[in-house]
Amino acid sequence: MGHTSGTPSPRRRSERSRRATLDAVFTLTVQRGYAAVTIEAIAAAAGVGKPTIYRWWPSKGALALEAINDKVGGVLDFPDTGDIAADLTSQLTALVALLNSDFGTVYRGVIAEAQGDPDLSAALRDTVIAPRSRACQDRLAKAVTDGQLRGDVPVRAMVELLYAPLYYRFLLHTDPLSTRQVADQVEWALTGLRPVS
Amino acid sequence: MGHTSGTPSPRRRSERSRRATLDAVFTLTVQRGYAAVTIEAIAAAAGVGKPTIYRWWPSKGALALEAINDKVGGVLDFPDTGDIAADLTSQLTALVALLNSDFGTVYRGVIAEAQGDPDLSAALRDTVIAPRSRACQDRLAKAVTDGQLRGDVPVRAMVELLYAPLYYRFLLHTDPLSTRQVADQVEWALTGLRPVS
Numbered sequence: 001m002g003h004t005s006g007t008p009s010p011r012r013r014s015e016r017s018r019r020a021t022l023d024a025v026f027t028l029t030v031q032r033g034y035a036a037v038t039i040e041a042i043a044a045a046a047g048v049g050k051p052t053i054y055r056w057w058p059s060k061g062a063l064a065l066e067a068i069n070d071k072v073g074g075v076l077d078f079p080d081t082g083d084i085a086a087d088l089t090s091q092l093t094a095l096v097a098l099l100n101s102d103f104g105t106v107y108r109g110v111i112a113e114a115q116g117d118p119d120l121s122a123a124l125r126d127t128v129i130a131p132r133s134r135a136c137q138d139r140l141a142k143a144v145t146d147g148q149l150r151g152d153v154p155v156r157a158m159v160e161l162l163y164a165p166l167y168y169r170f171l172l173h174t175d176p177l178s179t180r181q182v183a184d185q186v187e188w189a190l191t192g193l194r195p196v197s
Numbered sequence: 198m199g200h201t202s203g204t205p206s207p208r209r210r211s212e213r214s215r216r217a218t219l220d221a222v223f224t225l226t227v228q229r230g231y232a233a234v235t236i237e238a239i240a241a242a243a244g245v246g247k248p249t250i251y252r253w254w255p256s257k258g259a260l261a262l263e264a265i266n267d268k269v270g271g272v273l274d275f276p277d278t279g280d281i282a283a284d285l286t287s288q289l290t291a292l293v294a295l296l297n298s299d300f301g302t303v304y305r306g307v308i309a310e311a312q313g314d315p316d317l318s319a320a321l322r323d324t325v326i327a328p329r330s331r332a333c334q335d336r337l338a339k340a341v342t343d344g345q346l347r348g349d350v351p352v353r354a355m356v357e358l359l360y361a362p363l364y365y366r367f368l369l370h371t372d373p374l375s376t377r378q379v380a381d382q383v384e385w386a387l388t389g390l391r392p393v394s
Contacts, residue, residue, distance in 0.1 A: 035313045108312045111368065115309035116232045121370045129369050150388075157362075157385045164361035165354075171308065171368060172326050173318045188354040191347075 020046040021053060022067040029064065030102045034109025061113040061120040068107050069127055072098070078135050084143035085186055088162060091136075093182045095163075099170050100178070111171065133159050149190075161189045217243040218250060219264040226261065227299045231306025258310040258317040265304050266324055269295070275332050281340035282383060285359060288333075290379045292360075296367050297375070308368065330356050346387075358386045 024045035028037045039060060043050045057063040075094050079087045098104065114121040137155040144151050149158070165185060169177045177185065221242035225234045236257055240247045254260040272291050276284045295301065311318040334352040341348050346355070362382060366374045374382065 033313050112309040112312035114370070115305045115368065116230050125370050153385050153388065157382070160362035160365055161358055161386060164365035165357035167365050167369065168357055168361035171312065172364065173311070173322050185354070188350050189358060191350065 017046065017048045017052060018056065021048055021056075021063065022070055025060070025063050026067045026071065026102070026106055029106045029109055034064070034106065034112065059117070059120065061110055061117055062123060064106055064110045064113075065120065065123055065127065068103060068110060071103055071106075076132060078139045080139060080142070082146070084140070084146075084148045085190060087139065088186045088190075089183045092162065092166065092186060093179050096166060096177050096179050096182055099166065100176060104170065108170070133163075136163070158189075162186065165189075214243065214245045214249060215253065218245055218253075218260065219267055222257070222260050223264045223268065223299070223303055226303045226306055231261070231303070231309065256314070256317065258307055258314055259320060261303055261307045261310075262317065262320055262324065265300060265307060268300055268303075273329060275336045277336060277339070279343070281337070281343075281345045282387060284336060285383045285387075286380045289359065289363065289383060290376045293363060293374050293376050293379055296363065297373060301367065305367070330360075333359070355386075359383065362386075 021042060024042045025037065028041055028045060032041075037060065039050055039053055042060075042063070043053055046053075053063065057066065075098065076091065079090055081087055099107065110120070110124060114124045133156070136159045140149060140155040140158050143149045144155070162185075166177055169175060218239060221239045222234065225238055225242060229238075234257065236247055236250055239257075239260070240250055243250075250260065254263065272295065273288065276287055278284055296304065307317070307321060311321045330353070333356045337346060337352040337355050340346045341352070359382075363374055366372060
């Protein structure tokens, strides 16, 4: 039996504490709102010491950022069925469903905190926004090669036309997008605005 | 002379205090960052009492929101030269210049605070986002009538395709837009993404 029973190995105990801490920040944020959650409360809920938390994460924002990255997993990976409109619609639908769930509450808190914390802002960009933007740009570039999208608009600008409206609604609360509206949103971005001659 | 000299009228004194308070929240936020600014510091810098501030504004967020609305004035009003691409480019250039100035620092703080404050979020939507979106929709609807834009995409969706990328870059810091990039941004939104047949 050795390490698998009796006293757990330090590594296993450590992974269990990490998991418990990520779960605690997520649950507490959903229950109380991001601003009201303290490191003390997270430590108590996770059953770990405050020094342990500060050894692993520089700030509450960094901890919450890891919790959301952990939660996303592969849910937002890009499909490639060969039909760009269908693939974008499924991926954006998955994102909107996330934003409208408890995940959105935590993500919103991290984005808010990042506005006044340059380190967190850089981490948000480097671990959440930039990697997914690159994955989307790769899928769009393939669609350009396949003749499904025009080649004279940079794929990065295409990413922004597709994704920015979701964030605009999410952060400025004019009217959060529902998953049922995603197909129209994708269609409008893809169709463009000029009269077709 | 009467009221114009000697002891100022309460109304005049009151307007002077309001002005000083709005200036103080703006200046202090630029100097210290939004989160570090307290109502005490605002009161001291403006030379008014804390009770006066709380009588006029429910929260620091509400005060900062009034300060930014006050600062915008008519800068973001929509021009109408008859050329929709040119008009959008001038209006979006004015917005990007504001976002990249001290104004952006204060605006960013208000948007961050709104993420956890439903009253402030509603006020942000009702006094900043919604009125400008409606003004833009009116200008776009005229361009549809003039045959400069297609009629089968809702003007509200057009507004989001045009403005959301600016906010996406502003709030998620992937790379803030410069005023020199606005014309391209407008062109990409207007041109659309499908191959022209």
